[in-house]
Amino acid sequence: MNANGPRSRTRRRSGPAALALACAVVLAGCGVRLETPPPTEPVPDAAEVVRRTAVADALLVAEQAEAAADGTRVPGPVAEELARIATATAEHAEQLGGEYDSGLDEIVADPSEASPSPSARRHTPASTLTALTDSAARTRAAANQAQPGPLGRLLASVSAAQTRYAVDLAQLIDADPPELSPAQVPQPEDEPSGEASSPEPASAGTQEVPVPPAGLSAEDLTALVLAEDSAGFALEVRAAQADGAVRERAQERARAHRTRAQGWALVAGVDGTEQDPRQVAYTVPRADTPTPDLARELEDGLARNYASLVARAEPGTRGALVALLVDSTLAAGRWGAEPVPFPGLPEQS
Structure with missing residues (x-):
C-alpha cells in the first residue's frame, strides 16, 4: 500500500498539467493565439x-x-x-x-462604419x-x-x-x-527680387516666390538656357513670317522663352560669360512646317526638359520647374496639341 501511494498521488498531480498541455495543442491547431494583439496596418512613410x-x-x-x-x-x-x-x-x-491593400480590411472592418461610395x-x-x-x-x-x-x-x-x-x-x-502658379524663373539667390518671368499674367492669388532649384548641374542649367533661347528664336522667325493671331501668339511665346532663357542664364551664373550657350542664330525647321506644328514640338520638348529636371532637383526646390512644365503643357494645348495623360514623359507615350 505504501509503495503505491506516492505513485498514485503523482499521477493525480500530473493530470491537470496534461490537460492544460492538451488544450494548448488543440488551441494551437485551431489557429487561436491567446494574448495576441489584433493585426494593424503598417505605418506608411x-x-x-x-x-x-x-x-x-x-x-x-x-x-x-x-x-x-x-x-x-x-x-x-x-x-x-x-x-x-x-x-x-x-x-x-x-x-x-x-490603391494599397494590406488584406486587413476584411479582418478588422466594421460593416456599420461603411460610407457610401462617391459614385x-x-x-x-x-x-x-x-x-x-x-x-x-x-x-x-x-x-x-x-x-x-x-x-x-x-x-x-x-x-x-x-x-x-x-x-x-x-x-x-x-x-x-x-x-x-506663376510660370516664372526664380531669381538667383544673390540677386535682388525682380522680374525674370513669362510676360503672361499670373491668374493665381498670393504665391510663394520660387526658389532656384538645388541639385542641378551646370550642364543641366546651360542646356535649359539653350532650349529656351532656341525656342524663342524659332518663334521670332515664324512670327515675322506670319500675320494675324498666329503672329501675335508666336511673338508672345517668343518673348516668354527669351525672358526665361535670360532668367536661367542668371541662375546658372553664365550670363555674359564664355560659358553662356546662347547663340546669335539657330537652325529653324523649313518654312513648309506649319507654325502650330513647330510650336507644339518646341513646347513638348521643353516639357520633357522640365520633367527631367524635376527628377534631379532636390525636394522643396522644384516649384518653378513644375510650374514651367505645366505652362509648357498648356501652351502646347493652345497650339492645338491633343491632351495626353503624361506630358513630358516620352516613355509613357
Whole structure:
C-alpha cells in the first residue's frame, strides 16, 4: 500500500498539467493565439503617404467623371471630355501604384462604419471640375516635396495633365479655369527680387516666390538656357513670317522663352560669360512646317526638359520647374496639341 501511494498521488498531480498541455495543442491547431494583439496596418512613410493621396485623388476624379458623363442632360462634347478624364485619371492611379491593400480590411472592418461610395452620389461636370482642380493643385505641391526624384517627376506630369484637362473642361462648361502658379524663373539667390518671368499674367492669388532649384548641374542649367533661347528664336522667325493671331501668339511665346532663357542664364551664373550657350542664330525647321506644328514640338520638348529636371532637383526646390512644365503643357494645348495623360514623359507615350 505504501509503495503505491506516492505513485498514485503523482499521477493525480500530473493530470491537470496534461490537460492544460492538451488544450494548448488543440488551441494551437485551431489557429487561436491567446494574448495576441489584433493585426494593424503598417505605418506608411512620407513617400507612401504622398503616393496614396495622389492615387486617392485620381480615383475620386475618375469615379466622378464617369458618373457625370452618364448624366442625362450632359451635352455630347462634355460627356466625351468627361470620359477622357475618367480614363486618364484611372491611368494616373495605375502608374502611381494603385490603391494599397494590406488584406486587413476584411479582418478588422466594421460593416456599420461603411460610407457610401462617391459614385453613389450624384456628380456633375462642375463638381468633377472642382475635384480635378483640387487634385491637380495637391499633386503639384506634392511633386515639389516628394522623395525620391522619379516620384516627383511622375507627380509633376500627372499634375500638368490634370491641369490641362481642367482647363479644357472649364472651357466646355463655361466655368472659371483653375488658378495657376506663376510660370516664372526664380531669381538667383544673390540677386535682388525682380522680374525674370513669362510676360503672361499670373491668374493665381498670393504665391510663394520660387526658389532656384538645388541639385542641378551646370550642364543641366546651360542646356535649359539653350532650349529656351532656341525656342524663342524659332518663334521670332515664324512670327515675322506670319500675320494675324498666329503672329501675335508666336511673338508672345517668343518673348516668354527669351525672358526665361535670360532668367536661367542668371541662375546658372553664365550670363555674359564664355560659358553662356546662347547663340546669335539657330537652325529653324523649313518654312513648309506649319507654325502650330513647330510650336507644339518646341513646347513638348521643353516639357520633357522640365520633367527631367524635376527628377534631379532636390525636394522643396522644384516649384518653378513644375510650374514651367505645366505652362509648357498648356501652351502646347493652345497650339492645338491633343491632351495626353503624361506630358513630358516620352516613355509613357
